Amino acid sequence: MAEPLVALRGLTVDFDTGKRVIRALHGIDLDVAKGEAVGLVGESGCGKSVTWLAALGLLGKQAHVGGEVRIEGDNLVGAPVATLERVRGRRIAMIFQDPSSSLNPVHRIGRQLGEALTLHRGLTGASAAAEAQRLLDRVGIADAARRLGDYPHELSGGMNQRVMIAIALSGQPDLLVADEPTTALDATIQAQILELLGEIRRETGMALVLISHDLGVVAENTDRVCVMYAGRIVEDAPIATIFGGASHPYTRGLLAALPELEGPRRRLVPIAGVVPEPWNLPSGCSFAPRCERVIADCERAPPASEFLTPDHRVACIRAGA
Amino acid sequence: MLRYLAARLLRALLTIFLVVTFAFFVLHLSGDPAMMILSADAPPESIAAFRAAWGLDRPLWVQYLNYIAHALTGDLGNSMRDGRPALDLVLERVPATLSITLPAFALKLGIGIPAGIYAALHRNSTADRLTMLLSVAGFTVPSFVLALVLVLVFSVQLGWLPSAGSDQATSVILPIVTLGVAGAAILARFTRSAMLEVLGQPYIRAASAKGLSWRRVVVEHALPNAAIPTTTIVGFMVGTLIAGAVVVESVFAWPGIGRLLVSAVSNRDLAVVQAILMLVAATMVTSNILVDVIYGWIDPRLRSKGVVDAS
Numbered sequence: 001m002a003e004p005l006v007a008l009r010g011l012t013v014d015f016d017t018g019k020r021v022i023r024a025l026h027g028i029d030l031d032v033a034k035g036e037a038v039g040l041v042g043e044s045g046c047g048k049s050v051t052w053l054a055a056l057g058l059l060g061k062q063a064h065v066g067g068e069v070r071i072e073g074d075n076l077v078g079a080p081v082a083t084l085e086r087v088r089g090r091r092i093a094m095i096f097q098d099p100s101s102s103l104n105p106v107h108r109i110g111r112q113l114g115e116a117l118t119l120h121r122g123l124t125g126a127s128a129a130a131e132a133q134r135l136l137d138r139v140g141i142a143d144a145a146r147r148l149g150d151y152p153h154e155l156s157g158g159m160n161q162r163v164m165i166a167i168a169l170s171g172q173p174d175l176l177v178a179d180e181p182t183t184a185l186d187a188t189i190q191a192q193i194l195e196l197l198g199e200i201r202r203e204t205g206m207a208l209v210l211i212s213h214d215l216g217v218v219a220e221n222t223d224r225v226c227v228m229y230a231g232r233i234v235e236d237a238p239i240a241t242i243f244g245g246a247s248h249p250y251t252r253g254l255l256a257a258l259p260e261l262e263g264p265r266r267r268l269v270p271i272a273g274v275v276p277e278p279w280n281l282p283s284g285c286s287f288a289p290r291c292e293r294v295i296a297d298c299e300r301a302p303p304a305s306e307f308l309t310p311d312h313r314v315a316c317i318r319a320g321a
Numbered sequence: 322m323l324r325y326l327a328a329r330l331l332r333a334l335l336t337i338f339l340v341v342t343f344a345f346f347v348l349h350l351s352g353d354p355a356m357m358i359l360s361a362d363a364p365p366e367s368i369a370a371f372r373a374a375w376g377l378d379r380p381l382w383v384q385y386l387n388y389i390a391h392a393l394t395g396d397l398g399n400s401m402r403d404g405r406p407a408l409d410l411v412l413e414r415v416p417a418t419l420s421i422t423l424p425a426f427a428l429k430l431g432i433g434i435p436a437g438i439y440a441a442l443h444r445n446s447t448a449d450r451l452t453m454l455l456s457v458a459g460f461t462v463p464s465f466v467l468a469l470v471l472v473l474v475f476s477v478q479l480g481w482l483p484s485a486g487s488d489q490a491t492s493v494i495l496p497i498v499t500l501g502v503a504g505a506a507i508l509a510r511f512t513r514s515a516m517l518e519v520l521g522q523p524y525i526r527a528a529s530a531k532g533l534s535w536r537r538v539v540v541e542h543a544l545p546n547a548a549i550p551t552t553t554i555v556g557f558m559v560g561t562l563i564a565g566a567v568v569v570e571s572v573f574a575w576p577g578i579g580r581l582l583v584s585a586v587s588n589r590d591l592a593v594v595q596a597i598l599m600l601v602a603a604t605m606v607t608s609n610i611l612v613d614v615i616y617g618w619i620d621p622r623l624r625s626k627g628v629v630d631a632s
Contacts, residue, residue, distance in 0.1 A: 085532050106545045106549075107541075108621075119531070119532055171531075
């Protein structure tokens with residue numbers, strides 16, 4: 001495999017609440033290649049968003065980040081602020097779940113877009129305005145010139161997410177991290193936004209990390225899926241492998257809970273039990289208490305990630321069985 | 322926008338009218354000016370003559386209509402104590418009051434807002450805790466207590482500053498500090514919580530994710546939003562520029578509106594009290610309108626609502 005664009009190695013995050021320290025990420029290893037689209041799937045609180053916020057140093061002072069985040073030789077963990085600021089928006093851009101509150105309510109769209117263009121491309125005045133208009137046009141906003149003068153509250157959620165994408169594009173990033181970009185939007189808009197992200201990716205060759213709790217959304221829009229559970233990546237494989245032969249019982253559980261469009265109607269199978277609290281994880285595999293295939297060894301130590309094939313790794317001692 | 326402002330203005334005038342009416346009846350029903358000004362053991366003939374002279378012998382509603390009719394022409398009546406027009410008496414005290422309330426206002430803004438911002442940006446640090454401790458102390462200690470402590474230290478012990486009066490250039494210092502401390506404390510606390518609220522918003526994280534430096538995120542994205550709630554409290558402080566110094570003026574024997582009000586009330590010098598209340602109501606109402614205009618200026622969401630209201 002060629003040198004990855006971004007490589008996370010043993011990424012850990014501990015939140016210091018003052019009373020206790022809670023580990024949210026237990027060593028994430030993840031490579032994103034140039035131009036690749038990777039999905040990150042898991043339930044709320046499993047650490048999907050935290051992984052990338054930590055990578056970009058956006059978690060604030062209560063979070064202690066360990067491990068490595070390598071991008072072209074730089075390690076971002078513990079890097080000086082100036083290094084992080086050069087990466088944010090320019091190498092790695094990020095868009096968020098709630099587009100309407102991710103834009104500043106008191107500034108016009110044009111200003112928020114122009115700010116990024118000035119910062120990353122040195123454009124000002126008329127050239128910034130022209131580029132801003134071109135970008136709004138590119139992300140499918142009609143009447144772009146007039147929209148530049150609008151405030152976020154004058155646009156719908158879907159339009160605001162398009163604006164966020166335009167802002168992200170203004171830095172011409174190598175990687176766009178889309179953190180549940182369509183969760184707050186209704187279904188038709190969701191499809192349009194995902195379609196737009198796909199188009200842009202094909203045009204620019206930008207890599208995409210799509211964070212979602214929806215395995216279906218991820219399957220349609222990415223090449224590879226990482227399934228996360230309780231702060232760990234439990235399975236990492238190409239889409240076809242996941243749907244054809246998922247190995248981790250949690251991934252299988254997620255698949256069993258997905259409705260099918262074809263074939264006879266069947267009852268959806270929920271995964272029994274609940275996600276353990278981060279401060280109360282079992283000593284062995286975090287999924288063991290909910291797992292149908294649990295054996296005594298599962299409760300001994302968290303299972304290491306093993307490669308079943310060069311592009312399929314699983315953290316389960318029973319994966320081969 | 323014009324219709325919106327006109328509606329606001331009309332409501333403002335109504336507010337002032339209600340204040341004047343309420344004050345008129347409360348004052349007239351709560352004591353007899355003749356007794357207060359002439360003293361209770363004056364001969365009955367003098368008291369009757371005083372009442373007739375000021376129209377106090379007529380039915381209350383006649384007195385009221387009479388007062389309103391005159392007020393509409395700009396005549397707020399004369400002081401019963403020295404016979405001069407009440408409005409003149411009040412207006413000539415305004416500069417003295419403003420000479421302590423305006424610097425105190427600057428002190429509140431100059432200390433309160435930066436302290437609040439600093440505390441929010443260094444949340445849970447020693448500096449934050451210290452600022453909040455001082456802030457709690459600042460607004461829980463009543464101003465007359467603070468005034469007395471300051472006098473004790475700086476006038477009695479150290480002998481640096483005069484304890485009262487207005488005869489020296491340094492006389493203004495203690496009243497200004499006394500007024501400024503509580504306001505700065507309130508503003509620091511308010512600004513801090515407004516900033517914390519804003520710093521927790523998704524657009525702050527998004528601005529950082531764009532690659533902006535933290536300094537630019539704070540100055541360009543956090544401060545304009547935190548200014549919105551802070552404007553409310555600053556507007557309220559503008560409203561108290563005229564009448565907010567009653568206690569402090571009394572403690573420091575400062576010849577401003579506040580002291581005039583205290584003596585006018587205890588003498589039942591009705592016209593003077595009414596004139597002061599009208600002035601106070603007018604400043605309050607003006608500052609409220611000002612705050613509304615500023616809101617619209619800094620918050621585009623309210624601006625478009627304002628337009629909707631007016632149409």
